[in-house]
Amino acid sequence: MQDDVSVGTAGKLPSTPIDRPEAEPKLPPRLPSGSVPVGFDVLAKLSRAITFFAEHLAACIALAIACILLAGVTSRYVFNQPLHWSDEVASFLFVWLTMLGSIIALARNGHLRLTAMERRAGPRTKTVLKLASGLLIFVMLGWMLMASGEHLEDAYYSINPMLHISDAWRSGAMNVGLALLAVVSFAQVVIGARGNAAELLIALASVTAAAAALYGLSLATGGRYDLVLFFLVAGSACVLIGMPIAFAFGLAALAFLNWTTSIPMSIVVGRFEAGMSHLILLSVPMFIVLGLMFEMTGMARSMIAFLASLVGHLRGGLSFVMLGAMYLVSGISGAKAADMAAIAPAMVPEMRRRGVPDSELVSLLAGASAMSETIPPSLVLITVGVVTGVSIGSLFAAGLLPALALALLMCVVARYNAGRDNLSMPVRATWATTSQAFFAAIPGLILPIVIRTAVVEGVATATEVATIGVVYILVAALVVYRRFDLARFYEVLKESATLSGAIMIILGAANAVSWALTQTGFSQDLASRITSMPGGAAGFMAMSILLFVVFGSLLEGIPALVIFGPLLFPIARSMGIHEVQYAMVAVLAMGVGLYMPPFGVGYYTACAISRIDPSAGMLRIWPYLGVLILGVTIVAAVPWISTGFLSR
Known part of the structure; x- marks a missing residue:
């Protein structure tokens, strides 16, 4: 869906994840005076x-x-x-x-x-x-x-x-x-x-x-x-x-x-x-502001530099860094486009210098984004909580372990692919370099802890917690990094409004469609057909994975959950499936579909942000998608992965 998108590079604000197949101007072009009516x-x-x-x-x-x-x-x-x-x-x-x-x-x-x-x-x-x-x-x-x-x-x-x-x-x-x-x-x-x-x-x-x-x-x-x-x-x-x-x-x-x-x-x-x-949903623009500020102030780059100093010398080490960075950053911005825009400008050039092919780069970036859909404070989790009534606090508490399971599976594929590619191997960073990178990365590493602690301890709601993160980044930028560009911050506010508008109007339209489908009795017919299928809870879970993969690809992630979440979650409850586990399975399956070519909009977003032709990763991404589907199946089969850390 999104091919040739302009995105931020080092020192520039990442642009809104928009679909610009040609070099179209942001605003209607100025027409030559006197040359047109x-x-x-x-x-x-x-x-x-x-x-x-x-x-x-x-x-x-x-x-x-x-x-x-x-x-x-x-x-x-x-x-x-x-x-x-x-x-x-x-x-x-x-x-x-x-x-x-x-x-x-x-x-x-x-x-x-x-x-x-x-x-x-x-x-x-x-x-x-x-x-x-x-x-x-x-x-x-x-x-x-x-x-x-x-x-x-x-x-x-x-x-x-x-x-x-x-x-x-x-x-x-x-x-x-x-x-x-x-x-x-x-x-x-x-x-x-x-x-x-x-x-x-x-x-x-x-x-x-x-x-x-x-x-x-x-x-x-x-x-x-x-x-x-x-x-x-x-x-x-x-x-x-x-x-x-x-x-x-x-x-x-x-x-x-x-x-x-x-x-x-x-x-x-x-x-x-x-x-x-x-x-x-007020958290949407606030988390977008948070993610863009995280990149703007250099916190993302400092965090990546520290991770690279730890494992960058290993074969496939930078792939592990990208996975780890996406895992950490996804817990900060909450928006996938902002996550990738924060990671790609710092990672892609260095990985290219070491010989990582573009096909691997875009496949890894897209797969890492799909893997991290359940990491709080994900906008998708917030949306699920809104439309299904599942506790957002429980979703936040449950989201880390399923994503970790998928990340470990992706590490296996990344290590195998690194063995096939002719990569240059840098020398191991000295302790002095690692220590210096660590101290520079401390503010960025602390931010996820600040956000999650604020939610868990009841200091702020999911709606308010992003504002605490924004203040934290502002203080860190002024006190630690000693730089903060007010003009760029104003651009961040405009970009957050643009992206929020693009996301929210989809939610509004999807809510209208969902309401229309409900009025026709479609939801009852769907529920009746699914519940009558053989296999009981296991069969229903398998069918749900298939549905969310398909509709996540065709409808884009959030609309798919808005339309089908209210229909399927009550069925899951009636079958004895824990609603939090079902939410994790639905979100992860939707994420796989979202990044699955040829229709998944997330895949084209990853291509645009990394400035790589979409055809490059069409074949190489499938092993990553395969292990992600395997991971979703494991999460569906083992409820403890989703519910083990919930308060009793």
């Missing part, structure tokens, strides 16, 4: 102005949320005077942050999407696909915008019990955000159509014909195959032509509910808002 120039300027406004306002809101959460922790834990309003205010601001981040992501082409068809198409076909995708995005946004008025009216009469203000202040973010998204989307279509009138007509005719055919088929089948038509056929078609996953999900849900039911469309807007505004 005035309308094009006005639209381009308007789109840039909206994006500029959204970037700076989102950065300020992200900083405000961090300060509010930190104030809540300090007041409650230090002064024993909880701020009862802090969570509500932060929650209100979070919806605005999400919508503004979505605007930035759309302007930067930053929403996750599949580009397999686009990459293989000729120039004219590629233009048609881009225009068709843009038209569908605009239709989806316009459809939701028309329904958002009724949603805002309903929210107007709802009074928040804590702040004593109307919930319209929160829901208004949907209306404003949808309107601005629609303007940016329209500008992209119009600018993209400049000089491509024939391609625009083809795209418009194709979209119209497809919509008419879909509507006609839904009438002809009498509702028997509506789910297949709208979600499997139409939704998949939208994704295949390059439409961002979130908008494809949203359009499928809107079309399904509007053409086959009498349910008001305002409910879809409400489902979007509910899916991306849960209080626990």
